[in-house]
Amino acid sequence: ETGVTQTPRHLVMGMTNKKSLKCEQHLGHNAMYWYKQSAKKPLELMFVYSLEERVENNSVPSRFSPECPNSSHLFLHLHTLQPEDSALYLCASRLVTGTEAFFGQGTRLTVV
Amino acid sequence: GIQVEQSPPDLILQEGANSTLRCNFSDSVNNLQWFHQNPWGQLINLFYIPSGTKQNGRLSATTVATERYSLLYISSSQTTDSGVYFCAVEVSGGSQGNLIFGKGTKLSVKP
Numbered sequence: 001e002t003g004v005t006q007t008p009r010h011l012v013m014g015m016t017n018k019k020s021l022k023c024e025q026h027l028g029h030n031a032m033y034w035y036k037q038s039a040k041k042p043l044e045l046m047f048v049y050s051l052e053e054r055v056e057n058n059s060v061p062s063r064f065s066p067e068c069p070n071s072s073h074l075f076l077h078l079h080t081l082q083p084e085d086s087a088l089y090l091c092a093s094r095l096v097t098g099t100e101a102f103f104g105q106g107t108r109l110t111v112v
Numbered sequence: 113g114i115q116v117e118q119s120p121p122d123l124i125l126q127e128g129a130n131s132t133l134r135c136n137f138s139d140s141v142n143n144l145q146w147f148h149q150n151p152w153g154q155l156i157n158l159f160y161i162p163s164g165t166k167q168n169g170r171l172s173a174t175t176v177a178t179e180r181y182s183l184l185y186i187s188s189s190q191t192t193d194s195g196v197y198f199c200a201v202e203v204s205g206g207s208q209g210n211l212i213f214g215k216g217t218k219l220s221v222k223p
Binding site: 101105 | 143145147152153154155156157160198200210211212213214215216
């Protein structure tokens with residue numbers, strides 16, 4: 001248990017569906033991240049929120065929409081996804097000026 | 113951008129054997145972490161080690177920041193050590209806390 005919790009753990013959605021991934025941490029961290037891990041690719045940074053403001057968007061398609069309502073919660077809203085978006089989505093958190101990043105268990109997404 | 117290279121990409125060991133995993137990076141870093149990804153996808157923190165040497169049980173790690181590499185040592189390997197080991201770095205002066213990952217070393221420990 002790392003203190004970062006992601007839900008759901010598994011998600012199957014159609015290309016016309018809208019769904020959301022949730023990440024929650026109660027470690028007192030100020031920065032939260034979304035990463036994508038596709039088969040046979042390195043982990044790719046998608047979004048960074050620092051002090052609840054988005055500071056980086058790594059050229060992610062608009063069908064992925066992040067939301068950070070407070071420093072403990074991070075969402076990734078999904079709509080009209082493509083089959084190639086199937087991947088493991090990982091959330092992480094850390095102190096803005098701190099050290100270690102901690103990851104959640106991930107959400108394994110399948111788009112059909 | 114910074115390049116993070118891990119070697120070897122794949123490693124098969126007999127239970128009880130020792131191994132060394134390597135991470136080379138191409139720029140100055142102010143954060144380096146080693147993770148173990150278990151079969152369910154969870155990234156487990158092993159070490160936060162931007163420099164120096166640390167030990168935790170059968171695992172130890174050394175980072176030589178001036179020479180831009182880090183090593184992860186696994187001694188007396190067990191089948192539960194199987195999985196993918198990732199090195200991740202944060203560039204000095206870079207964007208806030210962005211960890212850049214290597215491609216990982218896939219370790220299989222046979223009984």
